[in-house]
Amino acid sequence: MRKPLSLAAASLLLALTAAHAEHPAGADLHLSTQVRSLLQQEMREVARGTQTLAIALASADWKTLHDTAAMIRSSYILNKQLSAAQKHELEHALPAGFKQLDAEFHARAEKLAHAAEARDHELAAFHYSRLLEGCAACHSNHAKARFPGFASFAPPAHGH
Numbered sequence: 001m002r003k004p005l006s007l008a009a010a011s012l013l014l015a016l017t018a019a020h021a022e023h024p025a026g027a028d029l030h031l032s033t034q035v036r037s038l039l040q041q042e043m044r045e046v047a048r049g050t051q052t053l054a055i056a057l058a059s060a061d062w063k064t065l066h067d068t069a070a071m072i073r074s075s076y077i078l079n080k081q082l083s084a085a086q087k088h089e090l091e092h093a094l095p096a097g098f099k100q101l102d103a104e105f106h107a108r109a110e111k112l113a114h115a116a117e118a119r120d121h122e123l124a125a126f127h128y129s130r131l132l133e134g135c136a137a138c139h140s141n142h143a144k145a146r147f148p149g150f151a152s153f154a155p156p157a158h159g160h
């Protein structure tokens with residue numbers, strides 16, 4: 001079994017709070033053109049996968065749901081074929097809050113893959129919706145220039 005849900009939810013909350021505290025107004029990433037384009041490529045794959053997941057979920061296509069969630073789980077920009085310099089750049093350019101949101105995101109994809117394995121539709125739908133929240137949490141904190149719709153979006157769960 002995976003970590004109890006309350007623990008996962010608590011750590012997501014922590015990650016969100018940490019990201020917010022560290023970058024009160026959100027902090028877009030400053031990446032070189034090359035690394036940025038790798039990240040965008042990664043994101044487009046994730047976005048395609050997310051659409052596939054929705055349809056698999058709607059049609060109880062457990063195999064597609066599992067395989068796609070597992071693909072998202074392991075598609076991780078830091079695991080890409082990066083040069084040593086690019087790895088170094090990423091390690092330093094990515095704020096801690098970003099890394100936490102990213103880790104949560106991949107953990108969520110893994111939970112979704114497990115729910116698909118268990119053929120538990122309600123649980124899979126739950127993890128899918130939390131996965132989408134993960135996209136928005138990261139974009140609203142770290143990609144406001146790319147997604148200006150988040151300009152006035154304040155992540156929930158933070159104190160002043």
Ligand code: HEC
Nearest residue numbers: 040043044046047050098101102105134135138142143146
């Ligand atoms: C941990 C952070 C993080 C998570 C989680 C995340 N993204 Fe992103 N995403 C980014 C950042 C940062 C950019 C902006 C990259 C840039 O253009 O500088 C981005 C850009 C994108 C883009 C635009 C790519 C392009 O070609 O310009 C799409 C589409 C996208 N994300 C989809 C998703 C979807 C769908 C999810 C969730 C299933 C998701 N992302 C989860 C950080 C994240």
